Amino acid sequence: MTHPFRDVAIVGVFNTTQARALPGHDSVSIAIEGALGALRDAGLETTDVDAVIGERSGELAYELRLGPCRRSLNGLGIPAVLEAASMITTGQSQVVLVVGGSAGVYTERASTAPWTRPTNEFVVGYGMFTAVEFALMAKRHMLQFGTTPEQLATVAATIRNNGHVNPEAVYFGRGPYKPEDILTSRPISEPFHLLDCSTTSEGGCGLVLTAADRVTDLPQVPAWILGGGSDAYGPAYQHAPIWDFVGKSGDGIPAGYVGRRAARAAFSTAGLRPDDVDVCEFYDPFSFEIIRQFEAFGFCPDGEGGPFVMDGVIGPGGRFPVTTDGGTMSFAHPGNSTQMLQRVIRAVQQVRGTCATAQVPAAEVAICSNAGSGALFNDVMLVGSGRP
Amino acid sequence: MTLLRPQPPGTPAPVPSIFSAPYWEGCARGELRILRCANCGLALADAPRICWRCHSRVLNWEVSEGRGRLYSWTIVWRPQTPEFEVPYAVAIVDLAEGCSIISAVIGCTPDDLVEGMELAVEFHPNSDHLSLPYFRPVSPA
Numbered sequence: 001m002t003h004p005f006r007d008v009a010i011v012g013v014f015n016t017t018q019a020r021a022l023p024g025h026d027s028v029s030i031a032i033e034g035a036l037g038a039l040r041d042a043g044l045e046t047t048d049v050d051a052v053i054g055e056r057s058g059e060l061a062y063e064l065r066l067g068p069c070r071r072s073l074n075g076l077g078i079p080a081v082l083e084a085a086s087m088i089t090t091g092q093s094q095v096v097l098v099v100g101g102s103a104g105v106y107t108e109r110a111s112t113a114p115w116t117r118p119t120n121e122f123v124v125g126y127g128m129f130t131a132v133e134f135a136l137m138a139k140r141h142m143l144q145f146g147t148t149p150e151q152l153a154t155v156a157a158t159i160r161n162n163g164h165v166n167p168e169a170v171y172f173g174r175g176p177y178k179p180e181d182i183l184t185s186r187p188i189s190e191p192f193h194l195l196d197c198s199t200t201s202e203g204g205c206g207l208v209l210t211a212a213d214r215v216t217d218l219p220q221v222p223a224w225i226l227g228g229g230s231d232a233y234g235p236a237y238q239h240a241p242i243w244d245f246v247g248k249s250g251d252g253i254p255a256g257y258v259g260r261r262a263a264r265a266a267f268s269t270a271g272l273r274p275d276d277v278d279v280c281e282f283y284d285p286f287s288f289e290i291i292r293q294f295e296a297f298g299f300c301p302d303g304e305g306g307p308f309v310m311d312g313v314i315g316p317g318g319r320f321p322v323t324t325d326g327g328t329m330s331f332a333h334p335g336n337s338t339q340m341l342q343r344v345i346r347a348v349q350q351v352r353g354t355c356a357t358a359q360v361p362a363a364e365v366a367i368c369s370n371a372g373s374g375a376l377f378n379d380v381m382l383v384g385s386g387r388p
Numbered sequence: 389m390t391l392l393r394p395q396p397p398g399t400p401a402p403v404p405s406i407f408s409a410p411y412w413e414g415c416a417r418g419e420l421r422i423l424r425c426a427n428c429g430l431a432l433a434d435a436p437r438i439c440w441r442c443h444s445r446v447l448n449w450e451v452s453e454g455r456g457r458l459y460s461w462t463i464v465w466r467p468q469t470p471e472f473e474v475p476y477a478v479a480i481v482d483l484a485e486g487c488s489i490i491s492a493v494i495g496c497t498p499d500d501l502v503e504g505m506e507l508a509v510e511f512h513p514n515s516d517h518l519s520l521p522y523f524r525p526v527s528p529a
Contacts, residue, residue: 110469110470111468111469111470112466112468112469117468117469119400119403121402121403121404121405121408121412122402122408122433122434122435122489122490123490124400124401124402125395125399125400125401125402125514125520126395126476126478126490126491126492126520127395127399127464127467127468127469127472127476127478127492128468128478128490129468131464131466132462132464132468132478135462136460136461136462136478136480137460139460139461139462140459140460143460143503186465186466187463187465187466188464188465188466189462189463189464189465189466189478190462190463190464190465190498191462194466239434239490240434240480240488240489240490241480242459242460242480242488243460
């Protein structure tokens with residue numbers, strides 16, 4: 001059987017400057033920089049584009065005069081890239097831009113970031129925000145399996161150290177960190193300390209996908225989509241994040257293991273197993289989520305994610321290096337789809353072999369993911385150096 | 389050790405919908421209300437529009453016993469907005485009727501909280517016309 005993504009290639013990726021604040025930019029202007037940078041990387045022009053995806057795709061189509069073009073308001077990360085692939089495999093589009101960007105949004109710093117605060121009537125009065133939602137999931141795992149704050153801190157220190165050495169990271173040079181540094185940072189929402197949590201920042205990014213028959217004319221080594229999947233249980237941050245919540249699909253997979261069905265689909269399409277993965281560009285909103293995703297995606301048995309991350313497996317040179325650019329904890333977290341697309345971008349850089357720091361030698365297969373348990377959704381994609 | 393307390397009035401207020409208005413009227417009267425499916429009998433929290441199990445749209449309000457058990461919790465030290473007084477203990481409570489709600493535990497210290505501990509509802513004003521349900525341990529830890 002022909003692989004469903006055989007005729008699609010990721011040919012351009014780009015991150016703009018990422019910073020705590022980017023004065024002079026708004027979300028559209030930084031998204032424009034992401035789009036133009038990705039096209040430059042791909043060796044293509046705005047005149048080549050016939051589709052654009054992202055929450056700012058309407059503005060991009062207008063500002064860059066891309067029309068008439070296909071436009072999708074898909075504001076997610078991996079699902080937007082998979083939608084771009086579908087546009088190409090169904091012959092509806094030839095060159096698709098996927099773009100994210102956010103700037104000038106988080107200005108009232110006495111409160112948590114505006115996109116982290118739910119307004120649903122049943123949660124708003126209790127002072128919930130994303131750290132609380134994810135903490136309620138992490139607590140269940142700790143109660144059920146004995147997962148420890150030290151295991152969480154080991155994850156956070158590993159990812160923050162990847163950002164510490166990455167000159168493109170917002171928090172470049174802020175480390176190095178030991179697990180003790182994470183544990184002694186101020187408490188936010190137990191079990192999370194400040195340094196267990198993602199940061200907030202501003203920035204943009206873009207990806208370009210084309211039909212595979214164009215890659216021979218283009219400058220970059222193409223990256224290939226080996227498989228993908230997407231799981232959701234409901235809107236994020238409006239309902240109780242209950243680990244044992246189940247729906248009618250997925251044979252009773254609990255919300256705590258959201259992403260498991262998606263990962264199974266991705267590995268099945270790819271004809272691969274977790275053991276075939278060289279690098280794990282997992283989404284890292286909170287330290288615990290790395291432990292959870294190793295279990296949800298089948299890298300280790302349920303309940304063993306805590307011990308799994310303690311054996312040097314997830315650091316540089318380990319069997320499954322995680323989130324090698326520093327992730328949302330250290331590299332960037334601009335909000336909207338940007339930091340989700342950045343997981344895909346890093347996976348592409350890894351299989352291209354072009355990471356300036358923390359490059360996994362001869363990486364052929366990267367897994368990347370978006371969001372997690374507290375958000376009630378988790379998307380998964382496998383990216384490879386070889387055409388499927 | 390810090391005693392967990394209800395939030396003072398002035399924190400962000402819930403905005404009732406056409407489906408949830410009876411829930412908030414109940415809170416103002418000191419009643420925790422849930423929906424019961426008239427067809428299959430399932431107890432439902434969060435004022436849903438439909439019974440997810442049998443798809444009946446006939447859902448009737450009833451007053452919950454107001455008892456539940458602590459399923460998960462987190463002690464919050466970084467307030468969502470400056471109006472919130474820390475620490476506070478956001479919790480998921482499994483109600484005796486079989487559905488679960490988000491609330492906060494009060495009347496004990498953070499160290500008193502134990503998985504499965506029995507809790508009882510009480511109400512504290514959030515604004516002039518709205519009250520929020522909170523939960524207090526039934527017996528001292």
